[in-house]
Amino acid sequence: xxxxxxxxxxxxxxxxxxxxxxxxxxxxxxxxxxxxxxxxxxxxxxxxxxxxxxxxxxxxxxxxxxxxxxxxxxxxxxxxxxxxxxxxxxxxxxxxxxxxxxxxxxxxxxxxxxxxxxxxxxxxxxxxxxxxxxxxxxxxxxxxxxxxxxxxxxxxxxxxxxxxxxxxxxxxxxxxxxxxxxxxxxxxxxxxxxxxxxxxxxxxxxxxxxxxxxxxxxxxxxxxxxxxxxxxxxxxxxxxxxxxxxxxxxxxxxxxxxxxxxxxxxxxxxxxxxxxxxxxxxxxxxxxxxxxxxxxxxxxxxxxxxxxxxxxxxxxxxxxxxxxxxxxxxxxxxxxxxxxxxxxxxxxxxxxxxxxxxxxxxxxxxxxxxxxxxxxxxxxxxxxxxxxxxxxxxxxxxxxxxxxxxxxxxx
Amino acid sequence: xxxxxxxxxxxxxxxxxxxxxxxxxxxxxxxxxxxxxxxxxxxxxxxxxxxxxxxxxxxxxxxxxxxxxxxxxxxxxxxxxxxxxxxxxxxxxxxxxxxxxxxxxxxxxxxxxxxxxxxxxxxxxxxxxxxxxxxxxxxxxxxxxxxxxxxxxxxxxxxxxxxxxxxxxxxxxxxxxxxxxxxxxxxxxxxxxxxxxxxxxxxxxxxxxxxxxxxxxxxxxxxxxxxxxxxxxxxxxxxxxxxxxxxxxxxxxxxxxxxxxxxxxxxxxxxxxxxxxxxxxxxxxxxxxxxxxxxxxxxxxxxxxxxxxxxxxxxxxxxxxxxxxxxxxxxxxxxxxxxxxxxxxxxxxxxxxxxxxxxxxxxxxxxxxxxxxxxxxxxxxxxxxxxxxxxxxxxxxxxxxxxxxxxxxxx
Numbered sequence: 001x002x003x004x005x006x007x008x009x010x011x012x013x014x015x016x017x018x019x020x021x022x023x024x025x026x027x028x029x030x031x032x033x034x035x036x037x038x039x040x041x042x043x044x045x046x047x048x049x050x051x052x053x054x055x056x057x058x059x060x061x062x063x064x065x066x067x068x069x070x071x072x073x074x075x076x077x078x079x080x081x082x083x084x085x086x087x088x089x090x091x092x093x094x095x096x097x098x099x100x101x102x103x104x105x106x107x108x109x110x111x112x113x114x115x116x117x118x119x120x121x122x123x124x125x126x127x128x129x130x131x132x133x134x135x136x137x138x139x140x141x142x143x144x145x146x147x148x149x150x151x152x153x154x155x156x157x158x159x160x161x162x163x164x165x166x167x168x169x170x171x172x173x174x175x176x177x178x179x180x181x182x183x184x185x186x187x188x189x190x191x192x193x194x195x196x197x198x199x200x201x202x203x204x205x206x207x208x209x210x211x212x213x214x215x216x217x218x219x220x221x222x223x224x225x226x227x228x229x230x231x232x233x234x235x236x237x238x239x240x241x242x243x244x245x246x247x248x249x250x251x252x253x254x255x256x257x258x259x260x261x262x263x264x265x266x267x268x269x270x271x272x273x274x275x276x277x278x279x280x281x282x283x284x285x286x287x288x289x290x291x292x293x294x295x296x297x298x299x300x301x302x303x304x305x306x307x308x309x310x311x312x313x314x315x316x317x318x319x320x321x322x323x324x325x326x327x328x329x330x331x332x333x334x335x336x337x338x339x340x341x342x343x344x345x346x347x348x349x350x351x352x353x354x355x356x357x358x359x360x361x362x363x364x365x366x367x368x369x370x371x372x373x374x375x376x377x378x379x380x381x382x383x384x385x386x387x388x389x390x391x392x393x394x395x396x397x398x399x400x401x402x403x404x405x406x407x408x409x410x411x
Numbered sequence: 412x413x414x415x416x417x418x419x420x421x422x423x424x425x426x427x428x429x430x431x432x433x434x435x436x437x438x439x440x441x442x443x444x445x446x447x448x449x450x451x452x453x454x455x456x457x458x459x460x461x462x463x464x465x466x467x468x469x470x471x472x473x474x475x476x477x478x479x480x481x482x483x484x485x486x487x488x489x490x491x492x493x494x495x496x497x498x499x500x501x502x503x504x505x506x507x508x509x510x511x512x513x514x515x516x517x518x519x520x521x522x523x524x525x526x527x528x529x530x531x532x533x534x535x536x537x538x539x540x541x542x543x544x545x546x547x548x549x550x551x552x553x554x555x556x557x558x559x560x561x562x563x564x565x566x567x568x569x570x571x572x573x574x575x576x577x578x579x580x581x582x583x584x585x586x587x588x589x590x591x592x593x594x595x596x597x598x599x600x601x602x603x604x605x606x607x608x609x610x611x612x613x614x615x616x617x618x619x620x621x622x623x624x625x626x627x628x629x630x631x632x633x634x635x636x637x638x639x640x641x642x643x644x645x646x647x648x649x650x651x652x653x654x655x656x657x658x659x660x661x662x663x664x665x666x667x668x669x670x671x672x673x674x675x676x677x678x679x680x681x682x683x684x685x686x687x688x689x690x691x692x693x694x695x696x697x698x699x700x701x702x703x704x705x706x707x708x709x710x711x712x713x714x715x716x717x718x719x720x721x722x723x724x725x726x727x728x729x730x731x732x733x734x735x736x737x738x739x740x741x742x743x744x745x746x747x748x749x750x751x752x753x754x755x756x757x758x759x760x761x762x763x764x765x766x767x768x769x770x771x772x773x774x775x776x777x778x779x780x781x782x783x784x785x786x787x788x789x790x791x792x793x794x795x796x797x798x799x800x801x802x803x804x805x806x807x808x809x810x811x812x813x814x815x816x817x818x819x820x821x822x
Contacts, residue, residue: 011623013447019430027426036424037459041450047450070606072622107797113601131801282701283694286715290693293769293802302715304697310712310755344721358704391704401689
């Protein structure tokens with residue numbers, strides 16, 4: 001079974017957009033046991049597109065194409081597909097109704113252009129797009145499968161996960177592959193690799209390990225391949241138990257867990273509340289926490305004290321503390337955490353103060369210096385970190401580190 | 412002149428690595444006036460590679476291939492190139508000497524594998540690699556050019572910039588391509604398309620328009636092609652002036668601008684300050700603002716009032732207002748904006764209150780309902796929006812909409 005990914009759009013060919021769609025699709029096809037033998041990027045040009053798609057149909061058994069399905073004039077995929085599969089565009093009343101509902105829900109007026117989104121080739125199966133207006137298009141021809149989906153990443157992911165993958169599974173396309181991702185925080189990739197190097201060397205042949213680092217987090221993905229589902233499941237369980245002994249204190253979750261969702265569950269289940277006081281993270285911790293549905297049950301709010309006058313005026317950080325120790329200090333961050341906890345009347349509080357960069361560093365406190373404090377019902381703890389020199393990554397790493405410190409200390 | 416980029420490596424086909432090499436090359440070829448008509452990713456497999464490269468040679472005039480030139484067994488590009496161009500591998504004494512110097516400088520011992528890096532096809536021109544051991548390989552055949560370079564990003568960039576580009580320039584290969592991206596906020600892709608449809612229909616043949624939507628933002632990219640740089644520049648200018656007349660109020664910037672950087676510049680240049688009071692956006696506006704280096708010059712801070720008791724207790728929103736109109740109301744959001752502005756003593760303030768979802772919606776105020784208020788030295792304005800039903804996108808759209816409302820009202 002040969003699979004191909006085709007990304008359509010001039011923005012990729014002029015280098016304006018990096019092709020993250022293709023790597024996401026490649027990864028997810030692979031996780032489903034389908035090997036990708038080629039990725040192509042084709043332009044918004046009917047002739048080039050037609051010849052590129054025809055070549056792919058000759059070479060491969062499964063083709064997933066993204067992009068060019070929008071309502072505007074540069075979106076030509078649908079017409080080219082009609083040429084490729086000898087189809088006519090017909091108005092689908094069912095999809096039109098879905099689009100009408102989509103628009104009326106949002107209070108928008110349906111334009112002629114949007115109505116056209118309901119026109120689909122007469123010899124394909126439309127795949128319902130629950131979060132956009134362009135449906136996916138599923139063609140079958142001479143034992144080959146060709147699927148076209150919008151290039152908007154979240155629509156593409158939604159269609160792949162909920163419409164395409166179940167169909168591929170039903171067709172029995174996929175060997176048996178099992179994945180488990182172990183999520184860690186607090187240790188860089190190479191240090192982690194050093195700690196588990198001996199464990200890794202003794203993994204059985206049908207178990208593969210991949211390191212997937214993100215700013216502030218390292219994901220370890222175990223992939224097991226075989227025929228006996230139960231045996232694979234047991235093998236993975238056993239290996240994870242071994243891992244826990246070695247790096248247990250860095251593991252915060254598995255698979256699609258996030259630190260913010262784990263922290264959220266801990267708070268929710270124990271009926272506890274949280275507030276934050278953020279300086280250098282500028283609201284990013286609060287953003288992570290409130291990105292979890294239902295977070296209003298345990299998150300009361302935050303004060304972002306970017307200016308020192310806000311630290312003293314609204315968080316009662318003592319002026320003398322700022323003068324003697326500075327805003328980026330253990331003394332300041334402890335007062336921030338304890339005071340927001342008291343003022344907002346929460347069980348827990350997180351406070352962060354640091355130098356995100358690129359400016360503001362000194363020899364004593366270089367860019368990347370961050371103090372984090374966690375105030376709990378029983379105690380307040382604080383810790384100093386030295387991250388890197390990239391502003392955005394410092395914000396991310398400080399926020400994830402703070403959430404992990406909080407997680408460890410929720411009782 | 413048709414150009415193609417080929418990236419070689421299994422790591423790209425399993426989605427482990429995102430293909431940033433191809434987008435960098437595409438962008439830099441484009442800037443040099445060379446249009447890329449296709450990007451392909453091929454596996455570390457001799458047959459697949461040979462057929463992929465042969466197809467490219469038939470289709471295109473210039474092919475730049477990256478990857479597979481390393482010293483390890485999975486690097487097979489050189490042998491496949493020998494098949495493709497009927498070459499024999501010969502040891503280049505010149506390159507061997509370069510490699511020996513490279514190793515001795517770093518105090519490394521030269522292994523047999525590394526010596527093999529000096530073996531090159533006998534009918535290509537080697538391109539000196541000053542920062543690595545694998546030289547670039549330049550083939551010419553029947554008026555076509557094929558160049559192979561290592562996949563290590565910094566080596567690829569160095570070889571392209573200092574070895575390939577000068578050669579392409581010498582050959583006089585290049586028409587002139589110019590891009591300008593217009594950034595808009597406040598109108599969806601299809602509505603924007605409807606407004607400028609007539610303008611778009613009358614664009615000259617050498618000017619292409621592309622819609623690049625992101626959550627909350629639509630980018631319009633104009634691409635002009637021709638020989639006369641000045642004429643192209645004038646043409647783009649003229650067309651943008653026309654656009655401004657039609658959709659001027661939605662345009663917030665160009666090319667690499669962001670709303671948060673534009674707002675930041677406006678505040679910085681006028682010496683004004685900002686605070687925010689966020690409910691449903693949960694700190695995301697503050698995060699965007701503070702992601703800009705130097706934002707501490709104009710951003711004082713924020714109160715995230717997720718719980719109603721924080722709205723009343725710390726932002727002095729009147730209890731009666733919450734009882735009579737609810738937290739998601741014009742009355743509440745106006746008080747939030749005006750009170751944070753006064754309390755934090757800033758010139759401007761932004762406040763947002765809404766229902767991000769997935770829960771919390773009612774018939775009267777469905778999920779996606781968001782009130783935004785902007786308090787300025789002279790007045791406070793407020794506006795209601797109805798976004799969609801996806802929590803994260805509602806947060807993003809509400810935040811970008813708020814920043815754009817602020818931008819328009821900074822004097």
